[in-house]
Amino acid sequence: MSDNATEEYDGRMLTLLQMVWGEGFLSPGGPQAVREIMSGVALEGKRVLDIGCGLGGLDQVLLTLGAAHVTGLDVAGLIVEMGQERIRRAGLANRIEIKLVEPGPLPFADNSFDIVFGKDAWLHIPDKAAHFAEIHRVLKPGGRIAAGDWMKSPGPYSRDMEYFFEMEGLTYHLVTLAEYGTLLHAAGFVDVKLEDITEIYRREAQDELARMKGELAPVMLAELGEAGNAHFLEDWRSLTVVLDKGELRPARIWATKPA
Ligand SMILES: C[S@@+](CC[C@H](N)C(=O)[O-])C[C@H]1O[C@@H](n2cnc3c(N)ncnc32)[C@H](O)[C@@H]1O
Incomplete structure (x- = not known):
């Protein structure tokens, strides 16, 4: 595993993930996962920032849910090129902008966005305190985080977890759900709501493995x-x-920057 998480997803990995999770999706759950994260979040006419947008499939779902414009950021050049091409082909380049960025401070002025979204991407970010401080800075007062991310159980990683990371070839920086909540509060967020969905994805992942051995095998x-x-x-x-x-614990996260 490299320390540089920017180009870890190779073409083979991107092909496989889209076979399992759907064209344009690099995380589980498809459009329904985005709808569930956004249920109760008013998106109509809003400007959304998607940090770790991947190929932009989820950004298209955000538009169908009413968002006026989505800015997607990603650190991987190959992924950004593929995502920009998908969005151009879909005729959505005026409503979804996918940008290549360096990891670190966000290239936006204070109070720029109504909603910050992210799906199973912030797990790659080592300094979550700095990440949440930046999100707080670019959100408008009253703006919201609505996101999905992967957490871990308390304690050091087991050998099984390290083996999973080796198999993935990706660098993960996981914290517990409780630590996540503490970090969000420390960054100034209120109305922090955290939902552990391990049981849901545990069953889905078994179905995915069965599909990989069955209908997806050829x-x-x-x-x-x-x-x-x-x-x-x-x-x-x-x-x-x-x-x-x-030990691996997917979750949904909501938080608000005070008005
Ligand atoms: C599992 S994929 C999820 C992509 C997308 N959210 C989705 O669900 O399809 C994780 C993404 O996070 C990106 N990423 C990793 N580190 C990042 C960082 N510091 N800032 C923004 N994106 C990052 C990766 O390049 C990758 O596209």
Whole structure:
């Protein structure tokens, strides 16, 4: 694993993730996952920032839910190029802007956005206190975070978790849900609501593994070859292990910058 998380998702990984999670999606749950994060969040006419936007599939869902404009940021050049191309082809370049950024401070003025969204991307960010401080800065007063992210159980990573990270070839920086809440409060957020959805994704990941061994097997073999197919089956098996143990804990997060 590299310390530089910017270009860790290679073409093979991007192909596999979209086979399992859908075209334009690099995280689980598809459009329904975005709807669930946004239920109770007024999006009509709002300007949204999506940090770690990936290929922009979720940004298209945000538009269908009423957002006026989405700015998507990502640190991976390949992903940003592919995402920009998808959005151009969909004829949405005037409403979704995908930008390549360096990790670190956000390139926006204070009070620029109504909503900051992120889905299963902030798990790659080591300094969450600085990240939440930046989100607080660029949100308008009264603006909201609505996001999904992956957490961990308390204590050091187990060997199973380290093995899962090795299989992924990605750098994860996970904290517990309680630590996440503490960090959000420390950054100045109020109305912090955290929902652990481990049980939901635990079952979905088992279904995903079954699909990979079943209906997706021919296309996985064709696209990834024998070795790639075997690698990703083992990667997903290791994912189900850490979900079953309750050590990897997906969650939904909401928080508000005081008006
Ligand atoms: C699991 S993917 C999720 C992408 C997208 N949110 C989705 O659900 O399809 C994680 C994304 O976070 C991006 N990423 C990693 N570190 C980042 C950072 N510091 N700032 C912004 N994006 C980052 C990766 O390049 C990748 O596109």
